Amino acid sequence: MPRVDPEQLLLPRRKARIDEVVARRVSGLTVVLENVHDPHNLAAVLRPVEGLGLQEVHVVEARSGFRPNAAVTQGADKWLDVVRHREIGACVAALRHSHRRILGSRLTDDAVPVEQLPFGERLALVFGNEHAGLSADFSAQCDGFFRIPMNGFAQSFNVSVAVGMALGTAMLERRRLGLGGDLTDAQQASLRQRFYALSADLPGI
Secondary structure (H helix, E strand, O other): OOOOOHHHHOOHHHHHHHHHHHHHOEOOEEEEEEOOOOHHHHHHHHHHHHHOOEOEEEEEOOOOOOOOOHHHHOOHHHHOEEEEEOOHHHHHHHHHHOOOEEEEEOOOOOOEEHHHOOOOOOEEEEEOEOOOEOOHHHHOOOOEEEEOOOOOOOOOOOHHHHHHHHHHHHHHHHHHOOOOOOOOHHHHHHHHHHHHHHHHOOOOO
Protein backbone atom coordinates (compact mmCIF):
# COMPACT_ATOMS: atom_id res chain seq x y z
CA MET A 1 0.00 0.00 0.00
CA PRO A 2 1.52 3.37 -0.99
CA ARG A 3 2.45 5.75 1.79
CA VAL A 4 0.03 8.66 2.14
CA ASP A 5 1.48 12.16 2.07
CA PRO A 6 -0.37 14.01 4.86
CA GLU A 7 0.25 17.36 3.15
CA GLN A 8 -2.02 16.28 0.31
CA LEU A 9 -4.89 15.67 2.74
CA LEU A 10 -4.94 19.19 4.16
CA LEU A 11 -6.96 22.14 2.95
CA PRO A 12 -4.75 25.03 1.74
CA ARG A 13 -5.86 27.27 4.61
CA ARG A 14 -4.95 24.65 7.22
CA LYS A 15 -1.59 24.01 5.59
CA ALA A 16 -0.85 27.75 5.49
CA ARG A 17 -1.71 28.02 9.19
CA ILE A 18 0.68 25.19 10.07
CA ASP A 19 3.45 26.76 7.98
CA GLU A 20 2.91 30.08 9.78
CA VAL A 21 3.05 28.48 13.24
CA VAL A 22 6.21 26.52 12.41
CA ALA A 23 7.95 29.62 11.05
CA ARG A 24 7.33 31.37 14.37
CA ARG A 25 8.36 28.49 16.63
CA VAL A 26 11.03 29.28 19.24
CA SER A 27 13.65 26.83 20.46
CA GLY A 28 15.94 29.32 22.20
CA LEU A 29 13.57 29.62 25.15
CA THR A 30 12.25 26.66 27.10
CA VAL A 31 10.34 26.02 30.31
CA VAL A 32 11.34 23.49 32.98
CA LEU A 33 8.82 22.16 35.51
CA GLU A 34 10.19 20.52 38.65
CA ASN A 35 7.80 18.04 40.26
CA VAL A 36 4.61 19.91 39.45
CA HIS A 37 2.15 17.24 40.51
CA ASP A 38 -1.33 18.73 40.01
CA PRO A 39 -2.61 17.50 36.59
CA HIS A 40 -4.66 20.69 36.23
CA ASN A 41 -1.60 22.87 36.77
CA LEU A 42 0.46 20.82 34.31
CA ALA A 43 -2.20 21.20 31.67
CA ALA A 44 -2.62 24.89 32.36
CA VAL A 45 1.14 25.40 31.90
CA LEU A 46 1.25 23.63 28.54
CA ARG A 47 -1.36 25.88 26.95
CA PRO A 48 0.57 29.19 27.24
CA VAL A 49 3.82 27.42 26.35
CA GLU A 50 2.33 26.21 23.07
CA GLY A 51 0.17 29.25 22.46
CA LEU A 52 3.08 31.67 22.79
CA GLY A 53 5.18 29.70 20.33
CA LEU A 54 7.65 27.62 22.34
CA GLN A 55 8.31 24.09 21.13
CA GLU A 56 9.93 22.35 24.07
CA VAL A 57 9.10 21.75 27.73
CA HIS A 58 11.28 19.85 30.20
CA VAL A 59 9.66 18.02 33.08
CA VAL A 60 11.51 16.64 36.11
CA GLU A 61 9.28 13.96 37.61
CA ALA A 62 11.43 12.52 40.38
CA ARG A 63 8.49 12.54 42.79
CA SER A 64 5.47 13.27 40.59
CA GLY A 65 4.68 11.67 37.24
CA PHE A 66 3.74 13.78 34.23
CA ARG A 67 -0.05 13.44 33.95
CA PRO A 68 -1.56 16.62 32.49
CA ASN A 69 -5.34 16.94 32.49
CA ALA A 70 -6.43 16.40 28.87
CA ALA A 71 -9.62 18.39 29.35
CA VAL A 72 -7.53 21.45 30.23
CA THR A 73 -4.74 21.09 27.67
CA GLN A 74 -7.33 21.03 24.84
CA GLY A 75 -4.75 19.31 22.64
CA ALA A 76 -1.91 21.77 23.26
CA ASP A 77 0.39 18.98 24.43
CA LYS A 78 0.33 17.13 21.10
CA TRP A 79 2.08 20.05 19.37
CA LEU A 80 4.90 20.21 21.95
CA ASP A 81 8.10 18.29 22.60
CA VAL A 82 7.76 17.27 26.24
CA VAL A 83 11.16 16.03 27.47
CA ARG A 84 10.79 13.97 30.63
CA HIS A 85 13.59 13.46 33.18
CA ARG A 86 13.66 11.18 36.19
CA GLU A 87 16.18 13.33 38.08
CA ILE A 88 17.57 16.85 38.14
CA GLY A 89 21.05 15.95 36.91
CA ALA A 90 19.74 14.52 33.64
CA CYS A 91 17.63 17.62 33.04
CA VAL A 92 20.52 19.98 33.74
CA ALA A 93 22.81 17.98 31.45
CA ALA A 94 20.29 18.23 28.62
CA LEU A 95 19.91 21.98 29.10
CA ARG A 96 23.69 22.50 29.18
CA HIS A 97 24.07 20.36 26.07
CA SER A 98 21.76 22.75 24.22
CA HIS A 99 23.81 25.72 25.51
CA ARG A 100 21.16 27.29 27.71
CA ARG A 101 21.48 29.54 30.74
CA ILE A 102 19.40 28.07 33.55
CA LEU A 103 17.37 30.62 35.50
CA GLY A 104 15.16 29.65 38.41
CA SER A 105 11.97 31.30 39.60
CA ARG A 106 11.88 32.26 43.25
CA LEU A 107 10.90 35.13 45.52
CA THR A 108 14.23 36.14 47.05
CA ASP A 109 16.32 39.28 47.13
CA ASP A 110 18.83 37.87 44.65
CA ALA A 111 16.13 37.32 42.01
CA VAL A 112 15.84 39.97 39.29
CA PRO A 113 12.49 41.09 37.85
CA VAL A 114 11.55 38.86 34.93
CA GLU A 115 11.54 41.76 32.47
CA GLN A 116 15.28 42.24 33.07
CA LEU A 117 16.25 38.78 31.81
CA PRO A 118 18.40 38.57 28.63
CA PHE A 119 15.74 37.12 26.35
CA GLY A 120 18.00 37.45 23.34
CA GLU A 121 20.02 34.53 24.73
CA ARG A 122 19.20 30.84 24.94
CA LEU A 123 17.42 30.44 28.27
CA ALA A 124 15.70 27.79 30.35
CA LEU A 125 13.19 29.16 32.88
CA VAL A 126 12.74 26.74 35.78
CA PHE A 127 9.60 26.64 37.93
CA GLY A 128 9.19 24.60 41.10
CA ASN A 129 6.14 22.78 42.37
CA GLU A 130 3.00 24.25 43.87
CA HIS A 131 3.94 23.82 47.54
CA ALA A 132 7.70 23.90 48.04
CA GLY A 133 8.76 25.93 45.01
CA LEU A 134 12.15 25.29 43.43
CA SER A 135 14.19 22.71 45.31
CA ALA A 136 17.58 23.44 46.85
CA ASP A 137 19.15 20.85 44.54
CA PHE A 138 17.87 22.52 41.39
CA SER A 139 18.58 25.99 42.77
CA ALA A 140 22.23 24.96 43.16
CA GLN A 141 22.39 24.28 39.41
CA CYS A 142 20.91 27.63 38.36
CA ASP A 143 22.95 30.44 36.81
CA GLY A 144 20.65 33.04 38.34
CA PHE A 145 17.13 33.70 39.57
CA PHE A 146 14.17 35.78 38.50
CA ARG A 147 10.89 36.82 40.03
CA ILE A 148 7.58 38.19 38.84
CA PRO A 149 6.99 41.48 40.68
CA MET A 150 3.87 41.47 42.85
CA ASN A 151 1.97 44.55 43.97
CA GLY A 152 -0.83 43.03 46.02
CA PHE A 153 -1.13 41.06 49.26
CA ALA A 154 -0.78 37.63 47.65
CA GLN A 155 2.64 36.12 48.29
CA SER A 156 2.92 34.05 45.11
CA PHE A 157 1.20 33.13 41.86
CA ASN A 158 -0.08 29.75 40.81
CA VAL A 159 2.63 28.03 38.73
CA SER A 160 0.56 28.15 35.54
CA VAL A 161 -0.07 31.87 36.01
CA ALA A 162 3.62 32.49 36.72
CA VAL A 163 4.66 30.62 33.58
CA GLY A 164 2.14 32.50 31.46
CA MET A 165 3.26 35.89 32.78
CA ALA A 166 6.96 35.09 32.38
CA LEU A 167 6.52 33.83 28.82
CA GLY A 168 4.30 36.74 27.87
CA THR A 169 7.03 39.10 29.05
CA ALA A 170 9.66 37.05 27.23
CA MET A 171 7.87 37.08 23.90
CA LEU A 172 7.20 40.83 24.09
CA GLU A 173 10.90 41.42 24.75
CA ARG A 174 11.91 39.11 21.92
CA ARG A 175 9.62 41.03 19.60
CA ARG A 176 11.18 44.30 20.74
CA LEU A 177 14.58 42.84 19.91
CA GLY A 178 13.38 41.86 16.44
CA LEU A 179 13.53 38.14 17.23
CA GLY A 180 11.04 35.71 15.74
CA GLY A 181 11.11 32.01 15.10
CA ASP A 182 14.57 30.50 15.42
CA LEU A 183 14.30 26.93 14.14
CA THR A 184 16.76 25.91 11.43
CA ASP A 185 15.43 25.10 7.96
CA ALA A 186 15.87 21.39 8.67
CA GLN A 187 14.05 21.66 12.01
CA GLN A 188 11.19 23.55 10.38
CA ALA A 189 10.86 20.97 7.61
CA SER A 190 10.71 18.12 10.12
CA LEU A 191 8.20 19.92 12.33
CA ARG A 192 5.98 20.81 9.38
CA GLN A 193 5.73 17.17 8.36
CA ARG A 194 4.90 16.16 11.91
CA PHE A 195 2.20 18.83 12.21
CA TYR A 196 0.76 17.91 8.81
CA ALA A 197 0.43 14.32 9.98
CA LEU A 198 -1.17 15.35 13.26
CA SER A 199 -3.63 17.61 11.48
CA ALA A 200 -4.48 14.89 8.94
CA ASP A 201 -4.95 12.43 11.83
CA LEU A 202 -2.58 9.87 10.38
CA PRO A 203 -1.05 7.87 13.28
CA GLY A 204 2.39 6.42 12.83
CA ILE A 205 3.59 8.91 10.23
